[in-house]
Amino acid sequence: MQTSLDKSIHNSLSTELAALQTFVSLLEQEQLVLLENDSDALMRLAEQKSASALLLNQLVDKRTQSLRALLPDLKIATIANWLQQNQIAAVPVWDAICALAERALQINTTSGELINLKLQHNQQALALLSRANETANLYGPDGQRNLPSSSGKSIASA
Numbered sequence: 001m002q003t004s005l006d007k008s009i010h011n012s013l014s015t016e017l018a019a020l021q022t023f024v025s026l027l028e029q030e031q032l033v034l035l036e037n038d039s040d041a042l043m044r045l046a047e048q049k050s051a052s053a054l055l056l057n058q059l060v061d062k063r064t065q066s067l068r069a070l071l072p073d074l075k076i077a078t079i080a081n082w083l084q085q086n087q088i089a090a091v092p093v094w095d096a097i098c099a100l101a102e103r104a105l106q107i108n109t110t111s112g113e114l115i116n117l118k119l120q121h122n123q124q125a126l127a128l129l130s131r132a133n134e135t136a137n138l139y140g141p142d143g144q145r146n147l148p149s150s151s152g153k154s155i156a157s158a
Helices: 004-036 039-068 076-086 089-135
Strands: none
Touching: 004 076, 004 089, 076 089
16 A cells, blocks of 8 residues: 555656656757757747756755655665665656656757857857958948058048
């Protein structure tokens, strides 16, 4: 027979798994948007991702508080062993959480690399444009042509 603690831990882990699935889905969408260079969609996803991450952190904190009284430490293996011995029905949920957390880390790492590549590309493009502007310098900051004169005299004074 399941105790209320058993149900509470199982329900807590199930809720955490659902929140993690939503978060991973948002990370996957974010990665696609990064590849498509859609900055508007990226901004919308950033808001959703922040809200999802906040909820996920709250759920993890709740799990941590629930298990802290039962376990000597909260390492992944310790939790897995305790669940195996005390909450067998929650083991597949915990395994799914661990797998999804690893997936989230992989996606986040890849997205970070994409962002760094895009940043490097943009910095190189800006440097190239800046050098081209310095070399050509055909127009001044006021938008007027800025042609160098060879003699220093204007045509009217010659």
